[in-house]
Amino acid sequence: AQTVTQSQPEMSVQEAETVTLSCTYDTSENNYYLFWYKQPPSRQMILVIRQEAYKQQNATENRFSVNFQKAAKSFSLKISDSQLGDTAMYFCAFMEGAGNMLTFGGGTRLMVKP
Amino acid sequence: DVKVTQSSRYLVKRTGEKVFLECVQDMDHENMFWYRQDPGLGLRLIYFSYDVKMKEKGDIPEGYSVSREKKERFSLILESASTNQTSMYLCASSCSREGRSYNEQFFGPGTRLTVL
Structure with missing residues (x-):
């Protein structure tokens, strides 16, 4: 079974x-x-960014980018130029290549301060 | 845009009551999911349905059942609610994998259930 760990609760x-x-x-x-x-x-969960394991290039979506280290099994999210609207819970999730189901980490609560 | 709706945002029930949580999606998705969200535990899959009348148990199915009589609707049933089922419940849907490299899950707004 897969496990996903987010070590920063807040x-x-x-x-x-x-x-x-x-x-x-x-x-x-x-x-x-x-x-x-x-x-x-109080709002719906939305997808920020995804990464295919077979791709070496790190995914980027505007101010959001990832650092995918396959050998280390690490997948960090970098948010540049943080905005107040980035305040949210962030969940990391894993899906098997042939599967439909997601395994989630425990989440990180991010607060962007003015 | 995909729209996933849930019947209630907040629900308060008493121990022993039968509880129905309804989820509807409008994108003709084959797959539908029920998750439970608890602080520090993230989202845990309760049940998954890949077609009408078809279901698979997730990681924490105990105390829950599901029903999918129509493609767009997926119901979560708590036969006899208990206080340890107080939680946020999220529904999600996705299309089938056929011809796709992956299938994004789209989430509803959640139902915060309190069992007294």
């Missing part, structure tokens, strides 16, 4: 600064996908 960052959220996972699979989901206060 983090804070000043507006306009950069913050990195950590995620590690454990799997024996070689083909899989990794995701970061964002859950704003």
Whole structure:
């Protein structure tokens, strides 16, 4: 079974600064996908960014980028130029290559301070 | 845009009551999921359905059952609610994997259930 660990329950960052959220996972699979989901206060969970394990290039979506270290089984999320709207719970998640189900980490609560 | 809706945002029930949580998606997705979200534990899968009348147990199915009579609707049932089922419940849906490298899950707003 896969496990996903987020070691930072809470983090804070000043507006306009950069913050990195950590995620590690454990799997024996070689083909899989990794995701970061964002859950704003009282709002629906949305996908922020995804990474295919077979791709060496780190995924980037505007101010969001990942540092994917396959050998170390590490998948961190970097948020640049943090905005107040980035305040949310962030979940790291894993999906097997041929599967449909997600395994989530425990989440990191991020507070962006003005 | 995919829309996943849940019947209630907040629900308060008493121990022993039968509870129905409803989820509806409007994108003709084959897959539907029920998760439970608890602080520090993230989201844990309760049940998964990949087609009408089909279901698979997730990681924590004990105390729950599900029903999928129509493709767009997936219900979570607590036959006899207990206080340890107080939690946030999230529904999600996704399309099938056929012809796709991966399938993104789209989430509903959640139902915060309190069992007294």
